[in-house]
Amino acid sequence: MWSTAQCERKKLQDPLNLVWMCNSRRHAVLHTPIVLLENVVHQPPWLIQDSYPGRPMFRAEVGPDTAGFQCIGRLRALSCLPDEQQCEVRRDPIALYNCISNLLQVRDLTRTSLALRDVSCLEFLAEADMLHRKRFEQPLPEHLIAEAINSGLDSIDFSFVLLPREECSLQDYADKYHVMTGGFDPYKDPDLIVFLGDNASTHLSWTARSNKLPTARTNTGILWAPFWRRWVSSRTLLGMLGVPQTSET
Numbered sequence: 001m002w003s004t005a006q007c008e009r010k011k012l013q014d015p016l017n018l019v020w021m022c023n024s025r026r027h028a029v030l031h032t033p034i035v036l037l038e039n040v041v042h043q044p045p046w047l048i049q050d051s052y053p054g055r056p057m058f059r060a061e062v063g064p065d066t067a068g069f070q071c072i073g074r075l076r077a078l079s080c081l082p083d084e085q086q087c088e089v090r091r092d093p094i095a096l097y098n099c100i101s102n103l104l105q106v107r108d109l110t111r112t113s114l115a116l117r118d119v120s121c122l123e124f125l126a127e128a129d130m131l132h133r134k135r136f137e138q139p140l141p142e143h144l145i146a147e148a149i150n151s152g153l154d155s156i157d158f159s160f161v162l163l164p165r166e167e168c169s170l171q172d173y174a175d176k177y178h179v180m181t182g183g184f185d186p187y188k189d190p191d192l193i194v195f196l197g198d199n200a201s202t203h204l205s206w207t208a209r210s211n212k213l214p215t216a217r218t219n220t221g222i223l224w225a226p227f228w229r230r231w232v233s234s235r236t237l238l239g240m241l242g243v244p245q246t247s248e249t
Helices: 008-012 017-030 045-051 093-104 112-117 121-136 142-151 164-180 234-240
Strands: 034-039 058-062 076-082 223-225
Touching: 017 045, 045 076, 058 093, 076 093, 112 234, 121 142, 121 234
Parallel strands: none
Antiparallel strands: 034 076, 058 076
């Protein structure tokens, strides 16, 4: 509820606060040694301190980028509240978190251009065939499959799978990008990804400003990479979001 634009007074009157109050009371009764809370950054710290009296609070604003996933934007407030009657605080937990975070930030596991460049050809073609059958009730043309296998995915412009509305949205993104960058060609930016499920004339969901991926959704909209002339495959997206890429997944 704290992620909404309502004023603080209305949020405090939200019925969901009953859940918060019951949960904090439960930890007080059980004398939970350490309470770890994660919430949006708009939740006021004083509310946490009032709900857990007598506990010191260690708080930090964290996100996926603190663990090496630079293209994910999900800023959150992490609060650690130890019960000093049940445990001993020997080190500042936020300082320890920052030490680990500094090591993880050295690696950028999710640079979009690298993820899109290293996509598996056969996996992408399998997904492309499913999408083509769903949209046009026909399998992916065999000559395109052969060309992709022989010359690589970069040799194919997959924009033929786009619906008319998506083509219009892509053009709107290109126009907005051109204006924002002072004339730079969006089709020359290997890190640019746009969400074609939105109307770009009124709402921009892209990586252009923040270098963060648009929110992954369950609707039929696709994330499109203009430079690569194809969409972000499901497996690539999961990898960019931090899901481990193993033989089991």
